[in-house]
Amino acid sequence: MENYGNNIECIKALRVNVQLYEDITLNNKPNFRYYFPETPELNGKNIVNIKFNAGANIIDQVSVYGSTAIDLPNTIISENSKGVVQQPAGPDVTFGGIDIDKYLLLTVYNEKNQQVLSNYPCHDLAGYFRDESGFFVIDSLGKIRPFDFKINIRNSFVSTTSDISLLTVLPPIACFTFYYK
C-alpha cells in the first residue's frame, strides 16, 4: 500500500450492499437516504479504504450478482494478500450506460456519531479516471482513497442526487468494499 501513498495496512475487507430503491417511482427523488444494512463486523473498526465497486459492461446486476460479478484488479487485496480476507468484487452499478455512481453520495459517521465523510462522491471511490486521451479507465495502479477513521455503519448512508430518472433496472444495488483493521 505504500506505493499508493497509504501507510495504513488493512487486515480484512468486507463487501456491503445497499439496495437503493424498490419502487420505480422513487428513482427520481433527490436526497433519499439509503442506510447500510446492519453490519456489526464493521462497527468501531478502523477503516483504511472504501471501494465503490463499479464496472462498465454489466447492465442487469441482479442476474450477475454472485455469479459473474467482475473482479476488480485494483484493490488493496491484490497487492497486499498477507492476512487479508479476499472478497470477490461486487456487481456493477452501470445501468444502460448511465453511471449512477455520479449520482450517489456517501455519508459516513464515526463511532462518536460525528460525520467524517459528508456527501462523498461515490465516483471518487470507484477507481474511474480519465486517461490522457479522455477515455475513462479503471486505473490499473489502483489509486485508492486512503481513509483513517472508525466507522459507525448503522448511521452511515448512501444518498442520491436528483435526476437519475433514466435508471429503470430494479433493484439497483450500490456495492461497497470496506477495508479495515
Add this chain to the structure above:
Amino acid sequence: MKPIKNSYLIEVNLGSTVPGAGANLTFQDYPQLRNIYVTGVEVLDSSTCAISPSGRTVVSVLSGITLTLIDKFNQEQLKQYPAVDLNPEVRSGFYRDFVPFPLQLTKSFITILSTASLSANQSILLNIFYVNEAEAKTTLRPRLK
C-alpha cells in the same frame, strides 16, 4: 496521499447569470468547516458528480477556474491555484494534499478566468479534506513545525 480523516462536500453556485471573467465567488459559511485544518482539496466536475446535493448541474469544465484559500491569519495559502489540477479524475486519481493549515473558508474564493462552457445556475463542487483543530494540534504537530 495521506489518509483522509474527514471530508466535506461544498458547493459554489454560479448564480442566475454566469459571472464575468475575473469575478470572485466567495464561499458561504459552513459551520462544520469552522476551526478546521485543511489537509487536501478536490475540485470536481460533472464527470465525477453530475448533480450537486442541492440538485444543481455541476460544471463540466474546470480549466477556466482557480481557487484561492485563505487561512485564519488572512494569508493566502493557495493563490489562484488551477482548479483542474485539483480534479483527481484527470490526475490519475491522486488528490493534492497540503501541509495542514487553518482554513478561513468565508474569505476564500473561486475566480472565474474564463466563462467558456459555463452556464447559469451551474455549481462547482469542492471536496474538502480536513482534521479538526484539536486533532491537528495532537496528531499533526510534527508536520506543523
